[in-house]
Amino acid sequence: MAHSKSHLPTKVCVVCQRPFTWRKKWEKNWHEVKYCSKRCQGNSKSKSSTKPRNSETPTTAPATDGQYRRAVE
Template identity: 50%
Template sequence: MAARTFKGNKAALPSKPCAGCGRAMSWRKKWRASWDAVQHCSERCGRQNGKTA
């Protein structure tokens, strides 16, 4: 799992664009179980751009 091999280099973490604003969002520990389902960088961005779930 990526969380166990993380040594402080954030560039090595996976990233993908936000579906709402297009900004690059990097992997977070709280998203480890649902990274494939994460579409928005924040709850606020999801509310403003409409949830597509």
């Protein structure tokens, strides 16, 4: 018979916004855990180094062939 794991605490990953459940390896530092995986932890570092986009200017415009291209300012 399988064990019910519905009683374990959950958090939401700050990168992918998916819920993840407590694991034994996080027992001592569960209060510090922010990411569901090493992949998300690595992606958070690459996202923080990128420059935020200006929401007032369009970044893409539809081309005539159905693909999107960068808008010319």
